[in-house]
Amino acid sequence: MNPLVDDRDVEVILDELLDLAALTALPYFADHDRETFEMVLASARSLARDTLYPAYRTLDEAPPVLRDGRVHVHPSLRALVRRVVELGFTAAPRPAEVGGSQLPLTVFSLATSYLMAANLSVYGYIGLTQGAAHLLEAFGSDELRATYMAPMYRGEWMGTMALTEPHAGSSLSDITTVATPAGDHYLVSGAKIFISGADHDLAGNIVHMTLARIAGAPPGMKGVSLLCIPKQRVEHGALVDNDVSVTGLVHKIGWRGLPSAILAYGERGDCHGWLVGEPHQGIRYMFQMMNEARIMVGLNGVSTASVAYHESLHYARERTQGRTPGATSPVPIIQHADVRRMLLRQKAIVVGGLALLARASFYSDLAQHAEGAIAGRAQLLLDVLTPIAKSFPAERGFEANALAVQIHGGYGYSSEYLPESWLRDQKLNSIHEGTTGIQAADLLGRRAMAKGALVALGQEIEAACARATKAGVDAAWIAELRRATSVVGALTAELAQRGLTGDPTGMMLHATDYLELASTVVIAWQWLELAAVAKEALAGSLPRGRSTRDERYYRGNLAAAQYWIRTELPRIDGLATLCRDGEDSYGALDPAWL
């Protein structure tokens, strides 16, 4: 049976890598301790393994259909989604006053990784609903919160994020959906595309958190507002059709349990929307939720790579083929070094990614619920890590998913086996919630430039180096990470200078290489600290009653740490050279030359 995510990884990240006590000491989390966390994790695991994972293939094989203007999803979805709602996951990290359980995002992220690994689409409905409700919680009026947020957090209604328009794609400044004032509400007219969960019959209502332009608003980002536009509006206590129609389905190549649709607002001139917060602040509001959404995408990526890693690990242990020197009969393919290479690379990406996502969630918890300088510093760290946490699992996770297919050989190329479906699922993560190119521009152009961000990051890495030194980790690994960190610092300063002295194009030319460089270093940091954890555990004769099984586990982490630090980390020098030298092959490329 595929474990989806390795429980030991989750335990080690929570108990040994991160300072969980720093969270439980905060008033917001006062009702929680390690035992309540364990209950959350245990219930997520069992739902994921017993219910969501067995339902995955059916959903992949029978995507939603559009019939008579309605989206029909697979009939099994109703019960599956209900089970996740019953888990309380729609509002889990939110305050008790809105129906949440004030669970640290750190724990919530790790728990949801099981659900995502089991069945991305099912969790998708819940994640989107939480995002939509959170926008109303943060910026909506009391009335909007009571009418639309509350049923979403209760899981009775669901929500979507309706940003993208057909002509504009990622360019939110070109949004043309129009909202015309009409008393207490607006009349909305326009179209959206790629709206996940845009229509289905899994809930009593669907609330579209929509970016639109109030008639007469200034052009560009500054004229975009956030509106709450339900599928059915509440009038005199009854639900009335609100003139939001589905004009097409996008036939996605993965995530096939979750419909993606084209929406038209106001085809009959009767689509009501309610302004959320102030006019023209829509982009700002959305961006305040963006870190959270991007961390969710990063978790999608890690989880999708994780389930495939475990599937290929199991296959590599069972499948016999070929011989190692001296063997007289075929051996399990895990005995071949090149198969172990493909497994260890997957592990390095999956567990390194999971540690990073948990850490970003940890900073988010501190940023939101600690006070003063601690919160501010955590926010800086969260901001600078988010583009990496979003894009690394998408890019390297896709590679990991391809390796899982490769390990399965010809079988991996068939739909009788599941790895190909996860490969399809994964590809979305480099596209939605800001493409990898956008993450790169955001990291180098804004987040790494934020005052104090890289200093704080350097301090965190240095703390990991100190811990590793104390634990007796290979000094060469520590030195290599220290050196890499200084490369990031010097390079960033040099590029910032280039931007300040009138050459922003030159500064940004290799933003994607910069992102890859920074990601490689940040993952190396996770692995160095996981290596420190392993050394501590092994030296301490495996505390807390652990066994030989644990010793093997820690040795596996040391191997993955070595792999990443010695095979991937050295690549940063070449990447830094490209950023620094301004290699201009595509920069100076005239499109007519292609």
Add this chain to the structure above:
Amino acid sequence: MNPLVDDRDVEVILDELLDLAALTALPYFADHDRETFEMVLASARSLARDTLYPAYRTLDEAPPVLRDGRVHVHPSLRALVRRVVELGFTAAPRPAEVGGSQLPLTVFSLATSYLMAANLSVYGYIGLTQGAAHLLEAFGSDELRATYMAPMYRGEWMGTMALTEPHAGSSLSDITTVATPAGDHYLVSGAKIFISGADHDLAGNIVHMTLARIAGAPPGMKGVSLLCIPKQRVEHGALVDNDVSVTGLVHKIGWRGLPSAILAYGERGDCHGWLVGEPHQGIRYMFQMMNEARIMVGLNGVSTASVAYHESLHYARERTQGRTPGATSPVPIIQHADVRRMLLRQKAIVVGGLALLARASFYSDLAQHAEGAIAGRAQLLLDVLTPIAKSFPAERGFEANALAVQIHGGYGYSSEYLPESWLRDQKLNSIHEGTTGIQAADLLGRRAMAKGALVALGQEIEAACARATKAGVDAAWIAELRRATSVVGALTAELAQRGLTGDPTGMMLHATDYLELASTVVIAWQWLELAAVAKEALAGSLPRGRSTRDERYYRGNLAAAQYWIRTELPRIDGLATLCRDGEDSYGALDPAWL
């Protein structure tokens, strides 16, 4: 309209990169000249563009089904395959005496790249048939040639290569299909899996070139024989069912016009097979055809990346989104540097790959049809380049295909657009005809070790460097390729020494990194020489009546050359360090640690 493959690339490779005159001077090619080549290319282009490409989506959407023990392929396939047969492509490179037209493989490869880019599956039937017939031509008795080879070369019958068995996968030494002597033939019993084109109704008969073990044969590779096993055998001039049955279909994720099936031989005890050549020589015979088959797979990879590259190039020119500094309205996305990065990377992979495949074909032509030292040297070069020509397009081509999806954004993630289908098609190429891991082991363990192979390769690269110097190519690029070539030489010698002194495991530990290193250098060589060609053309005021259009074309090649040499080539030092230092994270990894 998607050009599938850029005609200018093909022209430049044939006319300016390679020494075509060295081929046309050979007696075997005496009936050919540039004009006959152009006719072949023109007819392939027009069939590919007008007929095969428009049929692609239909085949992808309606894969073969197994019904009543027979495989039913899409009804449109009969006419499509017939058109390729009419082109004369089944036997084109073969001698006139067997019905071929003695076309250089160099030209044939470039011509087939259009067919593959248009519709991999359709060409697949023909490529497999040619391979099967070629085995009989090379090793079969006169009777087998007359009975089974001739109708295959005429395109009336089709053929397959039946190597893989369910339990054995890539490990041909574990084949268990048994052939028991029964007079002039053998009675065959056993099962094969992943047999492409194993059953269909597109031809009068299907001939399975099958690896099997004659009853009582020694174990391992040395006991494997090659048998000709038709679906229907010829008895007294009539076709009689030969007891080969289809027991299952593999539901492939791509190449969906070409069935892949599980075959059972002799379920009724009446499956006749005929020995091809001598007993126990099956592996040797197969391997003599292997270079050709692997070059075909390399071309599959290049072609699949090429069609997607052109699709994304077209999309990037048409699709407007976002703004460049100073722009007041959305610009075509090709104006964004990061989109040009993704396009130029695809071009570098596609055109660099195509040049390599054409060059490998050129060496194959010389090896087979030149004489003495020239032929011997060409064979060495072909042997050492084949693992690279097979695996580079599969691995980097997959990455290129993913970039084509990425450029299409959310649309790329939908089956309304074609890039996702080519991504699925491409993945097979790292698996069939020897996985990438097998190519790596073959390159480092055998082919690079062949006496004189690397010397000959070094001479070829040095000739390219000299040409580049003369043409005025950037001296730094030339120096970098020279240095890279010496890195390959020194590293190979060091690893060979390690193998000879009792540490073959240490020698082979980073074989995959060695393959990547060698591939990067070999593609840099193609690009340096294409840069030389560009400089020659630009300096010579565009010979042969060429225009501004050509000037732009050559500048594009210079940009791609710069891209590969400056961004990819420097990576070899890190790879060499891994090979040399014997980094042992996965080498020493105990499977129990995972």
